[in-house]
Amino acid sequence: MTHKLKTLISSDELKCPKCGHPHIWKKYETINALEKMDMKKKLLKNEIFQFTCEKCAFKAPLTYNSLYTDPKKNLMIYMAPVMETEVDEKLNELNSLQKGGTKRLVDNINDLKEKIMIADNHLDDRVIELLKIAYIGRIKKEMEDDNMQDILFDYNGGQLWFLLFFEKKGIGRMPLDLEHYRQIERQYRMGILDQSRDDFMKVDLEWAGKVMFRR
Numbered sequence: 157m158t159h160k161l162k163t164l165i166s167s168d169e170l171k172c173p174k175c176g177h178p179h180i181w182k183k184y185e186t187i188n189a190l191e192k193m194d195m196k197k198k199l200l201k202n203e204i205f206q207f208t209c210e211k212c213a214f215k216a217p218l219t220y221n222s223l224y225t226d227p228k229k230n231l232m233i234y235m236a237p238v239m240e241t242e243v244d245e246k247l248n249e250l251n252s253l254q255k256g257g258t259k260r261l262v263d264n265i266n267d268l269k270e271k272i273m274i275a276d277n278h279l280d281d282r283v284i285e286l287l288k289i290a291y292i293g294r295i296k297k298e299m300e301d302d303n304m305q306d307i308l309f310d311y312n313g314g315q316l317w318f319l320l321f322f323e324k325k326g327i328g329r330m331p332l333d334l335e336h337y338r339q340i341e342r343q344y345r346m347g348i349l350d351q352s353r354d355d356f357m358k359v360d361l362e363w364a365g366k367v368m369f370r371r
């Protein structure tokens with residue numbers, strides 16, 4: 157049973173970090189995707205959690221504590237740029253509101269968007285992170301003279317892929333093989349269960365490493 161957490165938006169003042177121009181900051185404290193489909197679309201298009209100065213045109217991601225919930229998918233994702241006591245308390249509160257379901261913790265907007273897109277494709281982000289490790293192993297040669305800064309799931313229609321962000325070479329794309337996904341899912345089933353709990357979990361490459369290289 158999913159608790160009905162309603163969309164909540166508050167206002168605050170925010171000065172442009174570049175020119176100091178004052179702004180009204182619309183803070184999306186809770187986004188309920190089922191209730192506000194348009195808000196979800198805006199989030200995925202980078203129209204939310206983005207600061208744009210009307211005076212000097214300065215743009216920057218605006219990351220702050222925010223809950224994304226999709227009751228239909230039994231999904232809650234909490235974005236907290238910094239782990240602090242306040243966040244712990246909030247997560248405890250949400251935990252007691254809802255037992256079960258998928259609960260995730262992220263610290264930036266790209267990861268939040270990625271989790272939403274993975275869920276939209278009915279995939280398991282835990283398997284996706286494991287698959288990333290397998291795919292990174294394939295591109296060892298490319299990494300010899302470059303640094304990979306990020307790897308993110310992305311899709312368009314039925315086409316799934318990983319976006320690879322290299323320091324020098326820029327953005328690359330690797331098609332995601334669903335057969336490989338299923339194989340990873342089977343192979344690490346026990347390890348995945350072992351590293352999962354009914355709480356807000358940070359599921360990233362570090363988490364996947366614990367599953368893949370556990371003794």
Ligand SMILES: [Zn+2]
Nearest residue numbers: 172175209212
């Ligand atoms: Zn400005």
